[in-house]
Amino acid sequence: MENSFLSEFKRRNYFNQCTNSDELEQLMNKNKIRAYIGFDCTSSSLHVGSLLQIMCLRLLQKHGHQPIVLLGGGTTRIGDPSGKEETRKILSEKVIEKNIKNIEKVFKIFLKTSNPKTKPIFVNNYKWLGKLNYIKFLREIGKHFTINKMLSFDSVKMRLEREQSLSYMEFNYMILQAYDFLELNKTKNCLMQIGGSDQWGNIVNGVELIKRYSNKQAFGLTTPLITLASGSKMGKTEKGAVWLDKKLLSPYSYWQFWRNTDDRDVLRFLQIFTDLTLEKIEELKNKNINKLKIILANEATTMLHGKAAAQKAAQTAKNTFENKSIGDDLPSIIFKKEKVINGINIIDLVLAANLSNSKSEVRRMIKNRGIKINNETIENDKFNVSLNNFDKGNFLKLSHGKKNHVILKVV
Secondary structure: OOOHHHHHHHHOOOOOEEOOHHHHHHHHHHOOOEEEEEEEOOOOOOEHHHHHHHHHHHHHHHOOOEEEEEEEOOHHHOOOOOOOOOOOOOOOHHHHHHHHHHHHHHHHHHOOOOOOOOOOEEEEOHHHHOOOOHHHHHHHOHHHOOHHHHHHOHHHHHHHHOOOOOOHHHHOHHHHHHHHHHHHHHHHOEEEEEEEHHHHHHHHHHHHHHHHHHOOOOEEEEEOOOEOOOOOEOOEEOOEEOEOOOOOOOHHHHHHHHHOOOHHHHHHHHHHHOOOOHHHHHHHOOOOHHHHHHHHHHHHHHHHHOHHHHHHHHHHHHHHHOOOOOOOOOOEEEEOHHHHHOOEEHHHHHHHOOOOOOHHHHHHHHHOOOEEEOOEEOOOOOOEEOHHHOOOOOEEEEEEOOOEEEEEEEO
16 A cells, blocks of 8 residues: 555655665554654755755654654764865854754744644754764774765765865765764664755665664655756745745745746646645646746745735735835835935945845846836936935835835935
8 A cells, every 4th residue: 555655745746766665665554653854054044945855844744754853063064065066164163053043943833843743853963973982983883884885976976076175074974974864763763864866875875874783674765856947956046045034035035936936837836835735736737827826925935934924925016016016015125314315326226135146237137127216117227326216205116127126215
């Protein structure tokens, strides 16, 4: 009999690879298990690029299993070389601990905590990695890894083939990740690790280490790396990362990210990033594509920011685009009056409003008639914005294209 979790996992396009799939299916039909996903804490928040992994944890809960969220307080001190072309910047311990606290808050929004059998278990791998005795670790764990195999992993091969440096510290990352799985297997009876397809080698290492060290069966399950129909990477826009923290990205901007989804990605993203049943998505698939995008934006925003925030963002978008008015929920920036009196160049204003990251990009926007002030197109990159451009309430709407708007206020 096909397992309900694995069946939905596949039908929602979460599935990439699995170790011992038949045995895993039998186990999950017989027992409720614990499974973990690890997250490095290199930023103060996760972004949309981590959302698929969070949805996997939600799906575990939905089917009665218990997720373990591993926050990499130890491994973040080293840096995962997987998919990286250069050595990561080493963060201070104080910054890492602050990041962990902030990221944990995000998980408590997405994951249910009321049922003791399925509520998430939070662990910080620095708790055990920080106590390792180097000689003992090499004798007991290091002997299970060969340099030959470690050199065969894509994360290592890519860096070496390009003659890019790979520190001994980073080289050890895969061993520490395998050790994490062993530790969770011993202390939390964790039987499965889930991760992105770029983590396959590291996950298999953990499965094999548990087998050699404890003679127990554990499992690995991976998801595909999500790319957009355009070919670009999921999680970032031209304005930067799509953060899962409203302090870094407003609910309106988050809603807009989903509303701006490429037509070719909409149905796939409804399956992957919402709680709508697959049957409901099948019913909706013939709807007007713009209506589907609004459903996607509403569902995704409700999950993170709540229903009221999603409704407010949708109303703001409607007011802004259909009624050409200033929506209440648009991102806003405050300027001191003294700064505006002498005028601000339009390029500097667009950069200050985070509508672009470079002056050359802003010049291109202006040349393509993509920048507007209060719905009026700006055609000259020498244009200076003054107090005369603000309305009686000291507000000004700055727009890039039809969908990116910021309210500027003078005080």
